[in-house]
Amino acid sequence: xxxxxxxxxxxxxxxxxxxxxxxxxxxxxxxxxxxxxxxxxxxxxxxxxxxxxxxxxxxxxxxxxxxxxxxxxxxxxxxxxxxxxxxxxxxxxxxxxxxxxxxxxxxxxxxxxxxxxxxxxxxxxxxxxxxxxxxxxxxxxxxxxxxxxxxxxxxxxxxxxxxxxxxxxxxxxxxxxxxxxxxxxxxxxxxxxxxxxxxxxxxxxxxxxx
Amino acid sequence: xxxxxxxxxxxxxxxxxxxxxxxxxxxxxxxxxxxxxxxxxxxxxxxxxxxxxxxxxxxxxxxxxxxxxxxxxxxxxxxxxxxxxxxxxxxxxxxxxxxxxxxxxxxxxxxxxxxxxxxxxxxxxxxxxxxxxxxxxxxxxxxxxxxxxxxxxxxxxxxxxxxxxxxxxxxxxxxxxxxxxxxxxxxxxxxxxxxxxxxxxxxxxxxxxxxxxxxxxxxxxxxxx
Numbered sequence: 001x002x003x004x005x006x007x008x009x010x011x012x013x014x015x016x017x018x019x020x021x022x023x024x025x026x027x028x029x030x031x032x033x034x035x036x037x038x039x040x041x042x043x044x045x046x047x048x049x050x051x052x053x054x055x056x057x058x059x060x061x062x063x064x065x066x067x068x069x070x071x072x073x074x075x076x077x078x079x080x081x082x083x084x085x086x087x088x089x090x091x092x093x094x095x096x097x098x099x100x101x102x103x104x105x106x107x108x109x110x111x112x113x114x115x116x117x118x119x120x121x122x123x124x125x126x127x128x129x130x131x132x133x134x135x136x137x138x139x140x141x142x143x144x145x146x147x148x149x150x151x152x153x154x155x156x157x158x159x160x161x162x163x164x165x166x167x168x169x170x171x172x173x174x175x176x177x178x179x180x181x182x183x184x185x186x187x188x189x190x191x192x193x194x195x196x197x198x199x200x201x202x203x204x205x206x207x208x209x210x
Numbered sequence: 211x212x213x214x215x216x217x218x219x220x221x222x223x224x225x226x227x228x229x230x231x232x233x234x235x236x237x238x239x240x241x242x243x244x245x246x247x248x249x250x251x252x253x254x255x256x257x258x259x260x261x262x263x264x265x266x267x268x269x270x271x272x273x274x275x276x277x278x279x280x281x282x283x284x285x286x287x288x289x290x291x292x293x294x295x296x297x298x299x300x301x302x303x304x305x306x307x308x309x310x311x312x313x314x315x316x317x318x319x320x321x322x323x324x325x326x327x328x329x330x331x332x333x334x335x336x337x338x339x340x341x342x343x344x345x346x347x348x349x350x351x352x353x354x355x356x357x358x359x360x361x362x363x364x365x366x367x368x369x370x371x372x373x374x375x376x377x378x379x380x381x382x383x384x385x386x387x388x389x390x391x392x393x394x395x396x397x398x399x400x401x402x403x404x405x406x407x408x409x410x411x412x413x414x415x416x417x418x419x420x421x422x423x424x425x426x427x428x429x430x431x432x433x434x435x
Contacts, residue, residue: 003272003273007273007274007275007276008275008277012275013275013277013278016273016274016275016278016282017278017281017282020282020285020286021285024285024286024289027289027293028289028292028293031292031293031296031297032296034300035296035297035299035300035301038300038301039296039299039300039303042299042300042303045303046303046307127399128244128395128398128399129393129395129398129399130395
């Protein structure tokens with residue numbers, strides 16, 4: 001039978017579709033298996049880079065391997081810990097703020113004393129030109145958190161100026177900085193609530209000296 | 211044969227340009243062209259998919275039943291896009307962070323399916339690959355042009371962050387066209403894309419109608435003698 005006649009048969013068409021699906025799935029499975037390790041490594045490097053941005057200075061351990069998971073207000077929070085001489089000197093974790101156009105994901109570094117070492121926005125969908133001043137490339141605003149803690153400014157002053165607080169808002173965008181300020185404040189409250197667990201976690205908590 | 215390749219080239223780059231003539235692939239066109247670099251990256255990624263999809267469809271065209279061709283093309287294109295997506299993520303991660311969101315959009319670019327259907331299903335592998343390449347370059351040209359105009363008007367720069375896309379050797383492309391520019395937000399936001407595209411389409415019309423008028427005048431002069 002000629003290929004042209006065969007092509008009109010229902011059975012051939014079914015086999016063709018099945019064959020194409022099988023071949024393409026095989027190609028995808030193979031591609032996934034050879035890229036998996038590289039993608040994981042690249043993502044780990046990304047994470048490490050964002051962690052070191054909010055944790056200035058040197059720590060003796062691999063931050064990615066010294067983690068502890070604690071319950072927070074919105075699900076479990078994975079905390080990365082930096083140590084010097086065996087003591088937890090600083091912790092880093094993710095906080096999520098609610099912006100004008102969805103979630104604003106930030107990482108914040110907090111020192112043993114509860115002071116903010118740094119905050120960075122990892123991902124957001126805020127309006128370009130208005131809300132994106134939370135990115136360090138666009139404005140210095142995100143650095144205004146450094147050195148702050150829950151006693152300075154006082155709790156009721158942890159807000160943008162429009163709400164009677166101390167943090168600047170942006171011209172044309174109040175919701176975005178308000179979301180970030182609230183998220184950072186929530187992050188500090190999380191630190192206070194879990195201070196003991198965060199700082200006293202034994203070295204046995206999965207620390208690997210390599 | 212060389213004549214038809216010249217035809218394919220001219221078709222892809224200008225006469226039948228995906229964006230300027232066929233007005234296809236508007237979703238990625240509007241979404242990524244907030245800067246010249248983004249447009250260039252999206253254009254190049256789409257070109258890779260167009261070449262591969264056209265070559266594959268052309269090679270398999272005798273086996274594909276006309277009745278089920280559309281699902282077969284879609285599966286092939288979606289697979290190719292996913293392959294591009296995971297390989298960029300694994301081996302060009304910095305580029306992926308810039309383009310990652312948009313790679314998946316290539317599946318939704320009807321121009322890829324359009325070329326498979328309109329060209330690759332009826333032509334040889336070589337010609338189909340050439341068509342994919344030229345259509346892709348035409349698309350890249352269109353996206354980079356729109357992106358460049360929006361970037362200059364909206365942010366006062368041109369090819370900002372080009373080193374992320376092309377490597378540090380191309381950092382020289384990054385220029386500040388208007389120093390101390392406050393930015394014109396409208397151009398970066400989606401309406402700016404539609405406005406720039408509208409002006410470019412109008413401009414193309416003007417060029418084409420002038421050409422046609424000139425050709426007509428020449429033909430008239432030739433018939434008069």
